Amino acid sequence: MAVVQDKITLVGNRHSRRVQGFVAAAARGGCAVNVVPYVDAISGRCPPPTEGVVRLDSPGEDADAYRAILRAGIAPLRMASGEPLDQDGIERLELARGAIVRPRQWFFGFREILHQLAVDWNDPRIRWMSTPAAVSTAFDKLACLERWSQLPTPRRIPQVWSYAELREAVKQRHARLFLKLRYGYAAMGAVALEWRDGNIRAITTVETCVSGATSQLYVSKRPQVLRREAEIAWLVDRLAAEELVVEEWLPKARWLGRPFDVRAVVIGGEVQHVVGRANASPFTNLNLDAVRISRDDLMHHLGGRWPEMTELCAAAARELPDAGMLGIDVLVRPGGKQFALLEANAFGDYLPGLLHQGLSTWDAEVRWLRGRKELAA
Known part of the structure; x- marks a missing residue:
């Protein structure tokens, strides 16, 4: 051709x-x-x-x-x-x-x-x-979760605009919550928050730099651990002003002692490149130096559940039918027998060095595009 x-x-x-x-x-x-x-x-x-x-x-x-x-x-x-x-x-x-x-x-x-x-x-x-609309939707974590209402996702807390509203919405003595910026990416503004009675702890990708009367938030590769409630409340208030998605903090399956999840790249509706991401912290993004788990190792680890996981990714992509490529992140529950969709990424194909059938993500996309009528002579 x-x-x-x-x-x-x-x-x-x-x-x-x-x-x-x-x-x-x-x-x-x-x-x-x-x-x-x-x-x-x-x-x-x-x-x-x-x-x-x-x-x-x-x-x-x-x-x-x-x-x-x-x-x-x-x-x-x-x-x-x-x-x-x-x-x-x-x-x-x-x-x-x-x-x-x-x-x-x-x-x-x-x-x-x-x-x-x-x-x-x-x-x-x-x-x-x-399409532009599909890219916009993929960038909006809440919009994606609403598209996935019939698929397994972590339980979501109604929107809050402050730490006080969060504590009012979640009254349990013991709670584990995961907070993400609605419009963030690459673990920007992520907080894993837990409280039990009077004890509270937040693990976050956010580092705060103070200069005089001003402060600036940065993404940190080294997770920060906060234990003072006033400090945690200040951070949540800052992030909530940009809109948060608050979910139940689900436990993850472990790989060599580290919690892991999965990034699957769906091209033209077909799951192609798949990589596991394991880290010692709750944040498994590869830009935070998570360890890659190969497709073969994942298939061996999940066994007969592998087709269920890949079909879940394909089903998630079908809810955004005008996206030719999506990165889909999937949480694997302990035991590897249950899964939950986490988010979609419109630009989720940046996985240098990862090959599937001898092709990089970009090569696979070009192969798919070549099969489309508008690129064929």
Whole structure:
């Protein structure tokens, strides 16, 4: 099958490793890629594509794109009765690596930009690898969980906006809760919280740096342990202002003594790359130096439950049918006999070095795209 060149338009940061990885895979597959930076897509400086596939990639690792997305979030956040950072404040931001900066405003801006791209890039001859609406939904943890209402997920606590509201909502003497930013990613703003009578402990990926009268939150690879309730309440209040998803903190199965979960990459509705993630802390994200567990080891560990786990991932992806690729995270209960969906990731294919049937995630995506009519000569 011959492949027509220049048929893939990729919106992303051309200097990021994930974009470079996909471009290299496309070249191996005989496809050329036109990379459009987010700032150009937002400003309209580049003409809309008129044919082929459009791939939306992560806007990460680009400070100019981050600021542009925050600016786009000012009006929609204000419409939602939020208090956005204004234009001047955005320009003064120091976007240090790992800083947690206005994730709710960022999401509102990103959703607005994706919606506008869907309106402006409307030639009937183009096809989205994942539609803008699907990417927006995958970025919204609560929206995903609502799509998965008929699938197994951790029990969820109704939305709270403060630590006081959380304690009012959960009155049990002993509780284990997992708090995540609704619009976070890569373990940003995650808190594993437990209290028993008067004892309380929070394990979190958040590190707080104080300078004078101001404080800045960062993602830390080394989990922080907090034991003073006032300190925990302050952190929960800060995170709740950006919207939280609060779930039951379920125990995980263990691999060599460490709790683990599973990331499955679903491409075109088919579960392909699968990797286990084990860590000594409650947070198993690979960017936090979790240990990879191979597909073969996972299959051996889960035994006859393996097909059930992969079918659950496929079922989760079917609830977002316009997403050509999704990373699906699955919790494995102790004993390996029960599973719970945790979240979806629109950009969940960044697994360098992981092969399935001899292909990287990006190679597998190119193979899938080559089978689509718009890439075939």
